[in-house]
Amino acid sequence: MKRREFAIALGATSVLARPAWAASEPVEDKDFTRLPQPIPVALAGKVEVIEFFGYWCPHCATFEPKLDAWARALPADVNFRRVPVGWQDAQEPYQRMYFALEALGLLDTLHAKVFQAVQVDRLRLKKDADFLAFATTHGLDGAKLVAAANSAAVSARVRAANQLVTSYRVDGVPTLAVHGRFMTSPAMAGSAERALQVVDALIRQARTTK
Numbered sequence: 569m570k571r572r573e574f575a576i577a578l579g580a581t582s583v584l585a586r587p588a589w590a591a592s593e594p595v596e597d598k599d600f601t602r603l604p605q606p607i608p609v610a611l612a613g614k615v616e617v618i619e620f621f622g623y624w625c626p627h628c629a630t631f632e633p634k635l636d637a638w639a640r641a642l643p644a645d646v647n648f649r650r651v652p653v654g655w656q657d658a659q660e661p662y663q664r665m666y667f668a669l670e671a672l673g674l675l676d677t678l679h680a681k682v683f684q685a686v687q688v689d690r691l692r693l694k695k696d697a698d699f700l701a702f703a704t705t706h707g708l709d710g711a712k713l714v715a716a717a718n719s720a721a722v723s724a725r726v727r728a729a730n731q732l733v734t735s736y737r738v739d740g741v742p743t744l745a746v747h748g749r750f751m752t753s754p755a756m757a758g759s760a761e762r763a764l765q766v767v768d769a770l771i772r773q774a775r776t777t778k
Contacts, residue, residue: 594766600752607735607748614647615774617767618745620738622653623662623693627754628742629683634760635742636680638767646771651729653741660726661693661717662686665702667725668716674708681706747774 594600609616619635621628639648652663665682669675685691685702692698696714703710716722736745743753744763750770757763 594752594757594769599757599762599766600746600750600770601756603736603749603751607745609647609748610649611647614645615747615771616745617642617646617648617747617771618732618736619648619650620653620733620736620743620745621650621741622659623665623682623686624659625741626687629687631742631754631760632680632683634764638764645775651732653733653738654726654730655733658694661698663726663729664717664722665693665699667722667729668699668713668719670725671716671719671722672712678706746770749774 596602621631623629642648650666652666654660654663666675666679669678669682682702685705686693691702693702696718699714699717700710702708703713736743736751740753740755743751744767745751746767747770750773752763752766752770754760754763757766
């Protein structure tokens, strides 16, 4: 979903197992772009892949099952992480939900459920009561979730995420960045499946130059 244009096509919607490399090699400036200057990665010695996303984005919700299946099959030398995007003040609570669940060790079980709550059940995260409602639905300690969401640690994570979004010049979600050098997306590549194939190719390229 573009920062200012909230309509893109994601392509096919079937759940993706890890794709066999059968498509053509990706073409620069068509399937992906190269960053003018490399951005440092989080873990030395590993190829980094970042998904920039928003719980508020319906296209990210559609992409998530495919991305999750792909990410679970990644080899040990790839460090995959997600960065929630918030260009507007109204989107910050969704960033805080992600980082609060991460701080509480609940992302693995509840990440997809946040998408469900926001995109299907129409939960809007605006105030503490909305976090409490989510907690109640999913059997969590609401006070702990609210405290985590409002904590200084989560505020710092939000600031760091915003800085990373600025550094990568992310202008739409979902967007995938590979090893601080390349960027692609379902919109750019033409489909969710093709975007992940492009990332696979860029991972191989990053291995040869890291």
